[in-house]
Amino acid sequence: MFAMMESARLEALHLAHDPATGLKAIIAIHNTRLGPALGGCRYLAYPDDESAVRDAIRLAQGMSYKAALAGLEQGGGKAVIIRPPHVDNRGALFEAFGRMIESLKGRYITAVDSGTSSADMDCIAQQTQHVTSTTAAGDPSPHTAMGIYSGIRASALARLGSDDLDGLRVAIQGLGNVGFALAEQLSAAGALLYVSDLDPGRVQLAVEQLGAHPVSGEELLATPCDILAPCGLGGVLNAQTVGELRCAAVAGAANNQLASAEVADELEGRGILYAPDYVINSGGLIYVALKHRGEELPAITAHLARIGRRLTEIYAHAQADKRSPARVADDLAERLLYGA
Template sequence: MPLNLTDETPPQGFERLVRIEDPESGLRALICIHSTVLGPAAGGCRMWDYAGWDEARRDVQRLAEGMTYKNAMADLGLGGGKSVILGDARRDKTPQMFRAFGRAVNALEGAYYTAEDVGISPEDMAQVATETAYAVGLEGGQYGSGDPSPFTAEGVFQCLRVGVMHVFGSDDLTGRQVLIQGLGHVGMSLAEKLHAAGASLIVTDIDKAALARAERDLGARVIAPDQVFATQMDIFAPCALGAILDETTVPQLTAKLVCGAANNQLAQPGIAEELRARGIRYLPDYVVNAGGIISVAGEIHKAGPGYRRDRLSGIAARVDSMLARADKEGRTTTAIASDMVKEILASAERSV
């Protein structure tokens, strides 16, 4: 049986939702395009063991809209899209499945660029790339972006320094207590940058080897995962799970600044107002963690290293503007960031 692509009715405000089924390889996937106002949609492919199509649809739509915001704030000339593959990444992967997915991406004729996300490796994306030119995040080649983690960490670091300037009156990190939750590729890279800048690190993770390395090489103090919100700190850098800021944890948080790489840090949108009311500056995750998609965008646009460097600096400049507006208007940074994205999109629509 041939690869089957079915256009479903997208939610209001979305452009396209495509269901993909390939009985021969076992592929079941969705591609969601939220907006192409600023350019072709770009966003990673996630493989997850969803309960069914309905759960996968909700997730891909949420992620696609988030990519519109992230790409707009990073000034990438790209719209927002996302794809998900239904299945267990540890058990169900096959090269045939990813090649079938590549054919599906190719059928959209450049409206959507895909890359790695949760459950997808560079090797998987290389299989996708055998069937389409719209697969990025690849190793090697003149414009290959490879591992995006260092770019993500650099973007978070630059934004954190801007936040420190607003909160403490200086961007000097010497002696500032920074708690990093999660020492994966991004978290460890961020820890190294903060250590080099003189910060005093507190770290937690379930990976004992990563903790030992941070303690040995970076002089970090190790705490148990359940001690995060009982620990005194100046800055909180969530770089692991999302939804960690909620009605229970925020009242315990001693940090004056939250800036980290984790996605979806707020359990509910209203948490942003609770943080503001407590005098805690929150830098929206989709703004500060855009280094990965900036790296991928350089590959899409076939740009040199200067492109990535300029866009990373641009993120920090937007954070500076966002914080200034939030102070002036007495509103949350999330509300200001949302307004900034809407202004960017409206300006692009007017210029068409």
């Protein structure tokens, strides 16, 4: 466990067990140099405790990088609740987790993530103020999509010479809350959409409402397009799939798109521009962080516009250094976090 912490440069790892509710929770605090750690809470089944700890540490590190490059006064953290086979009272379990957060005295702020909902955050809020993504705070998904849209325009300008999306071919993998909202914005700008999702109903909705072209999940990565937007599961870009890509740039909402750091170099070698995922998908974090601080919507929207400008900066450095934008982004984030 300590080896994992040292490798990720993690500040702290907190564990809690509440037999009365079935709570088994892990909070990983990666870096608080820029402010209190902020990151979502996952509620998932894991094959073993080590897998849950590893997930929390990996995701907390990513949140530090994301917050730093988003220009937020926040550190990075992540929580994992190991979902039990059966729970008698879900509300009581999340209230117990709220008490765990409160015991950290503001060092960690939680939010919605895989397996959790605004209703769960409402339960946590009964025990602590260090929570966002509540029902009152609103859904961050549209704001994540706004940031992705801004990042796609910046990527199109850098790779294709224009940020005019009219007629641009965009392949979207995953039509969840963020993916579908992104598809709506791209369609309004005149982009031609190719879409896939595990839920055929979501695909049909995009076809009927947005004039999208349906593509099977197996074929989407190899679909000829200008921009590939992974908006589903992570790890979609690996040594095998990179060779199948027929796009000019990859710019999407999914977390941890690269199976390994070396995949970024393979993309660079193929001349495919890569928008670092934790930069382009930071809109949701920006929304929940600023909302938690009491900022109004115009200020939040103005901050979202910085995503495109940050990507443009990263692309310029990458071109000058002949390196992958992913490597450049990591270096920039580490300078902010560690003064390196």
